[in-house]
Amino acid sequence: MELEGERMIDQPRVGIGAIPFASRGDLGLDKMRVVQCALSRICGVCAQTLDRPVVFLGSEQEAARNAFWFPPTHRSCAEHALRTWARDWPASMGQREPVARWVMVATSGFEFVRPTRELVDRRPTFAPNSLVEELPLPA
Numbered sequence: 001m002e003l004e005g006e007r008m009i010d011q012p013r014v015g016i017g018a019i020p021f022a023s024r025g026d027l028g029l030d031k032m033r034v035v036q037c038a039l040s041r042i043c044g045v046c047a048q049t050l051d052r053p054v055v056f057l058g059s060e061q062e063a064a065r066n067a068f069w070f071p072p073t074h075r076s077c078a079e080h081a082l083r084t085w086a087r088d089w090p091a092s093m094g095q096r097e098p099v100a101r102w103v104m105v106a107t108s109g110f111e112f113v114r115p116t117r118e119l120v121d122r123r124p125t126f127a128p129n130s131l132v133e134e135l136p137l138p139a
């Protein structure tokens with residue numbers, strides 16, 4: 001029984017349900033919640049306040065252009081998301097196509113980039129703005 005308690009320490013925090021907080025499952029991301037995550041600095045998976053650094057989980061392409069769809073998360077939450085949803089259900093993480101390789105990056109800050117009218121893809125993105133470090137993916 002005591003092991004049960006200890007194991008909880010490494011688990012993502014409360015608020016995790018069948019889908020990430022910022023997700024509408026097959027429908028992709030919940031726009032209102034994405035904005036809420038950005039403005040309130042809460043985690044896109046568990047909806048709790050973020051610490052620094054924050055972690056972004058996305059495709060290689062997102063990492064390359066420094067623009068992530070999914071809101072910032074805790075590191076443990078990003079790892080939980082990767083294991084639980086990302087690999088088998090990329091739509092729930094805001095992906096419209098299969099993801100060949102997921103990337104997890106840590107950063108101490110980010111900018112929330114709202115789409116401009118000219119853009120075809122009108123989803124907001126998150127741009128890490130400092131000390132980006134790629135993290136190893138959990139097994």
Ligand SMILES: [Zn+2]
Nearest residue numbers: 043046074077
């Ligand atoms: Zn979290």
